[in-house]
Amino acid sequence: MHSVRKVTEDLYWVGGNDRRLALFENIHPIPRGVSYNSYLLLDEKTVLFDTVDWSVCRQLLENVTFLLNGRPLDYVVVNHMEPDHGASLEEILLRYPNVKIISSEKAILFMRQFGFTIDGKTEQVKEGDTFAFGKHEVTFIAAPMVHWPEVLVTYDKTNGVLFSADAFGAFGALGGQLFNDEMNFDRDWLDEARRYYTNIVGKYGPQVQALLKKAAGLDIKMICPLHGPVWRTDLGYFLDKYDKWSRYEPEEKGVLIVYGSMYGNTESAANALAAMLVEKGIKNVAVYDVSNTHVSYLISETFRYSHVVLASVTYNLGIYPPMHNYLMDMKALNMQNRTFAIIENGSWACKSGTLMRDFLENQLKKMTVLDEKVTLNSSLKEENISDLEALADSIVESVQAKQ
Structure with a gap:
């Protein structure tokens, strides 16, 4: 019919x-x-x-x-x-x-x-x-x-x-x-x-x-x-x-947090940062699990937001594989003109942050990486809170500077 x-x-x-x-x-x-x-x-x-x-x-x-x-x-x-x-x-x-x-x-x-x-x-x-x-x-x-x-x-x-x-x-x-x-x-x-x-x-x-x-x-x-x-x-x-x-220009001023977590410890840091950002006035925040979200949605959200936080565990001395796949999709789709912040985690030989920064600066185009970085040894502890606060402040300053 x-x-x-x-x-x-x-x-x-x-x-x-x-x-x-x-x-x-x-x-x-x-x-x-x-x-x-x-x-x-x-x-x-x-x-x-x-x-x-x-x-x-x-x-x-x-x-x-x-x-x-x-x-x-x-x-x-x-x-x-x-x-x-x-x-x-x-x-x-x-x-x-x-x-x-x-x-x-x-x-x-x-x-x-x-x-x-x-x-x-x-x-x-x-x-x-x-x-x-x-x-x-x-x-x-x-x-x-x-x-x-x-x-x-x-x-x-x-x-x-x-x-x-x-x-x-x-x-x-x-x-x-x-x-x-x-x-x-x-x-x-x-x-x-x-x-x-x-x-x-x-x-x-x-x-x-x-x-x-x-x-x-x-x-x-x-x-x-x-x-x-x-x-x-x-x-x-x-x-x-x-x-x-x-033009690869952000559609919205806001913060996308994408985390890769094996046992929930990196996820806890991502959630803590999200709460800090909202308390500091950045209410346009989205949080995604890189392992549980199809990369097509992550790419779409990356085009949407002005700032991206990558929070990744270290895996086999490298970037957590789902996070690395996400980065590779950014490269394949010519992603550019975003500001990134990094949280890294590792129980030994924590390398994910250094590797992610290198990828962003040398494999992608026109990316800004904030100098503040949070390094976790296995889990988020009280001693890390000041570093997380400093990272949140740096992100807030950057978002407001672009408004």
Whole structure:
């Protein structure tokens, strides 16, 4: 049975939702599922903007069949060829054998790499090219490495719709609401939009900045991403988030405390520091166990907060492995422009603090590490409280200096 939503005149959402998938890209937990967005334009020519993951292909086909109502499908515009959007393309080709594919040179190469039979069915476009489907005329904008090298975004000059590929997306299945103004975005979607951006696109901040500069020259009325809600109001709010995230600027002034603790002793120090910070006036504090929190959430929170405390036990004369994995993800995603503080613990040969500082200063970019450091020998004791207070004061001073 079809399930469609009208986006604006002549344009319909024809995607689907997957609430069964546990891991996006087989990495990132998605407890609320994910939407795969596809859009159908009914003009003199009929145009499908991207397809969907194979898991919701049946829903796509039912939606398209219903709206076409016997008309042929003339074109498929492929902005992004990653399989969560391109997997259903060949099924569309089988159902509509006369359809033409409009896409970039590299995306067409990827189609062949994935084994799709597309000979004689493609029309290659590049940035600046235009295409008219009747009263709707679109132009194509290159968005390489946002977050694959073949990506295009498509701008409909007639109605101001930007088909933004994976930009401006979010984790989470759509629960009937399609548009940002049909939901409480800050409460229900912002965290998942941030986690989506930071883990999927976050490495490519300069490329996102380049796309934002191109978008600034367009009269955009609506943003149609490939995951999550469609934006038709308050576009500046979400554009500002993308600007901050892609410049690696903190979204909020506050302190993220991430601890790695084997038996609870380092955790006790992290909790004590959190309480001190709140008592000293820094109420925007979050505390996470690195062993019990998927790293995608930690990365998202790292993009969010201005200051990060790393509290780690020493393990085999090194950094606690889950903490090291977290640091490696920061490096992989090009994390920068944060202020760090360190708590180290070890029953003998305590090395984690020195190693974490070395990683932050030499493996990451534009990181500041506060000089104050707390060193624990097995557990937090009364003799450590003054050092913990000094660390808390240093963090408070740094946070307030940046306000």
